[in-house]
Amino acid sequence: MTAATELRAQQDRGRKVAQNREKWASVRTYVSAAVILFWCLAPAYWMVVTAFRDVGYTYDTSLLPTHVTLDNFATAFDTSFGNRFGQALLNSVFIGVTVTVISLVLGVFAAYALARLNFRFKYLVLGFILGASMFPGVALITPLFQLFTNIGWIGTYQALIIPNISFVLPLTVYTMTSFFREMPWELEEAARVDGCTQGQAFRRVIMPLAAPAIFTTAILAFISSWNEFLIASQLSNDATQPVTVAIANFAGAQPQQIPYTAIMAAGTIVTIPLVILVLVFQRKIVAGLTAGAVK
């Protein structure tokens, strides 16, 4: 065998090893991806399958949908066992929208200042706002419970809206601050050169450009208010409770028996719109979620 052929054979072997390794790496990636998909989606899938399963077959463990029915959705809205799921849905929407609007209106100005202006104590203000977003809700609940008892606010909407602002507003401010930092501010300069005041430049040039950022922040704000449970579980009553509390306390015909199929139906109703919203705006949502950590 000549040296040349030997060299070629060696190169061939080397290439084959590399190819094999690449192939294995890609197989491993796909297997891992499949595991992630299963881990994330299987429980959610089980919720939906159960929601459509006849109550008599609650513990049926066949993996594909069986005994399909829509009855559970009717049961979820049924008020004869003291559940008020329909009302709770409206409450959650009302509370969520109010909290989101208030937080956005206040937060947009703060975020603009933090992203755009130089001033003393900027770091202090940022630290304060970030600290506020990490603040434990349980530290608010006791004084608020006493205060709202004294002024007769327990079970009112304002008693649920005000505490939610404590964590939705900081979230709004820091998400929007990082979005605002990424915007093409040269346009604002241009508008000012053309004779706009800073306020006018903000309103006419920046606001339209900022709309997607504000919309994403609104979704994040709404979701965090929609998910709130601790404060609502203590400060709401039957008439004002949000869906999280309604689902946690969902009662069946018999007190010992948890009406799982109806709860899963209620859970599906609560979750599906959010999941669709999140998937449609996936890119923006992920950017908003991770904004504080890496930008």
Add this chain to the structure above:
Amino acid sequence: MATELGPTPVKEPASGGTPIHHGPKGVGEDNAIASQGKWASWLLAPTIVALAIVIVYPIISAIVMSFQKDAALDPVTGLFAEGGPAGLSNYTNWIFQQCAAPGGGTVACPPGTLGSQFWSATGTTFYFTIVTVTLETILGFWMAIIMARTFRGRSLVRAAVLVPWAIPTAVTAQLWLFIFAFEGIGNKLFNTTILWTGSEIPARWAVIIADTWKTTPFMALLILAGLQMIPAEVYEAAKVDGASAWQRFRMITLPLVKPALMVAILFRTLDALRMFDLPYILTEGSNNTTTLSILVVNQIRQGFNSAAALSTITFIIIFIVAFIFVRFLGANVVEQQTGAGKGKK
């Protein structure tokens, strides 16, 4: 605080666009910053005022309450005795697990009362925090590495991880309660007959598994965002220099992703320390799954002031942990947030 902004110039942050005024340093510059300061204080005032009302006021009021005695039935007269100043007794009662004795004074709280649960609740809270955050960090890192690779269907995986995140925790708790029901799919799939909510270890792991499922995606996305900021050339260069996969991970990925990773761990830790929804709904705090938050909520209806002391203790614990993270472990949230870290990437 933001209302007394003076004309002193501040450090220019590393990012955030071009400075508005480019003129020579001097009086004009100072005026410009003064006017920006005025603007800033007007823009920030609504948020600061709102947060002062919804956060600062309750904290102060909780601290004031925690030094007051709860009104209680006086064993001698049989009447409700009004509170009055309590000194530190609300705090010491929790920490030393003392309860009011019939004849005045205090005795060790009998087992089963809320007063006897402070240290076990603290232990449970830290157990949950350490186990879930560790699991979520490892799983989240692994998910992030997979999601950072290029393969067909990557966007599907990235979308799928958002599903557990988008489901409200109360629904998650009910869902896992159903999965962990005795006749549920959990026991069926693994061919076990565990009474998940019936004893300590399964009950705790039911909470841990549910929490890990729900919050790993958040961790994974934060780490992924950190991974994506590492330029590919760095890996190419290391490969050319003959670094192994493990070396590349340890010498490049870990140090470069560390800032984002630390912030993710900090966020998750603080979140786990206030865990409430999952154990409250899934196990109702039974079998040693009562966290500090649950203990506070259970105490509220038995005495505001004592609950206020406990919530203040909880707040202090969380604050100390946050402080340790920021001071000693280098989780620089504000720097990350303000973009000062940008130059380092």
